[in-house]
Amino acid sequence: MKYGEDAVFALLEILNRNAIPYMLVGSLSSNAYGEARSTKDADFVVQLNLEKRDQILKQLPEAFEIDHQISFETITGHTRQILKIPSIPFEIELFDLSDEPFDQSRFERRIETRMGNHVVWLPTPEDVILQKLRWASLANRPKDLLDAIGIVRVRKERLDWRYINRWAADLQIGTKLAELNAASEDF
Numbered sequence: 001m002k003y004g005e006d007a008v009f010a011l012l013e014i015l016n017r018n019a020i021p022y023m024l025v026g027s028l029s030s031n032a033y034g035e036a037r038s039t040k041d042a043d044f045v046v047q048l049n050l051e052k053r054d055q056i057l058k059q060l061p062e063a064f065e066i067d068h069q070i071s072f073e074t075i076t077g078h079t080r081q082i083l084k085i086p087s088i089p090f091e092i093e094l095f096d097l098s099d100e101p102f103d104q105s106r107f108e109r110r111i112e113t114r115m116g117n118h119v120v121w122l123p124t125p126e127d128v129i130l131q132k133l134r135w136a137s138l139a140n141r142p143k144d145l146l147d148a149i150g151i152v153r154v155r156k157e158r159l160d161w162r163y164i165n166r167w168a169a170d171l172q173i174g175t176k177l178a179e180l181n182a183a184s185e186d187f
Contacts, residue, residue: 001063004090005116008042011083011092012118014059021047023110023121025095027147030132032115033125034150037143041091045107048096053081063087070096102171106131125151126160130167133176145179152184 001007008028015022023029026043048056057066060083067082083092097107106127113122123131129148136144152159168177 001061001085001088001090004040004042004085004088007064007083007085007088007090007092009116009118010061010064011042011044012115012120014056015044015046016119018052018056018059020052020056021097021107021121023107023123024115025123025128025131026093029122029128030147030151032113032122033128034147034152034154037147037150040089041093043093043095045095045097045103047107048094102130102167105167125155125158126163126167129159129164129180130171130173133168133173133180134171137173137176145176145183148176148180149183152180156184 001010008024012024014020023045024042025045026041027037027039028042031037031039060066063085065084065086067084070079070081078098079096081094083094085091097103106123109124109127110121111124113120122128129151132144132148132151135141136148164177168174
C-alpha cells in the first residue's frame with residue numbers, strides 16, 4: 001500500500017463483501033461534501049458483534065497492524081479499535097455504533113454512494129456538519145468547525161437547516177452552530 005486511500009479502499013471492500021453495516025465518517029466524509037483537506041487517518045462507525053469483528057480483522061491485508069485492545073475514545077467515551085498501516089503511515093479507527101439517539105439517527109440516515117470504484121456508506125451532509133460541530137465543541141478542535149464551514153460553502157442551499165437546527169439544540173451545540181452561521185453569511 002502506498003497511500004491512505006489504498007487502506008480505506010481495502011477496508012471498504014471487506015466491509016461491503018461481508019455486508020457489515022458501516023459509515024465512513026470524519027474528515028473523509030467532510031471531504032466528500034465540502035472542501036477537501038489532507039488527512040492521515042480514516043474513521044468508520046461500524047455495527048459489529050465480536051464474531052464478525054474477528055472475521056473482518058482476519059481478512060485485512062498484511063500491511064495492516066491491528067491493535068487488538070478495544071479502547072475508549074477520550075472525548076466521547078465511545079469504543080473503538082485502531083488499525084495502523086505503519087508503512088504509509090496511516091491509521092483507521094473503527095468506532096462501534098453507540099446507543100446515543102444522534103448516533104442512531106445519523107446511522108439510519110446514511111446514504112450509499114461511490115468513492116472511485118468503491119461503494120461507500122456516508123452520513124448525510126447535515127449529519128457530518130452536526131458531528132463536526134460536536135467535535136469542535138467537545139474537543140475544541142478548530143479544524144472541525146472549518147470542515148463544517150467547507151460543507152456549507154459548497155452545499156448551503158441544499159442543506160436541511162430545520163434538521164440541523166433541531167439536532168443542534170438537542171446536542172447543545174448552538175454556540176458552534178451560531179459560529180458556523182456567522183462564518184457562512186459571506187457566501
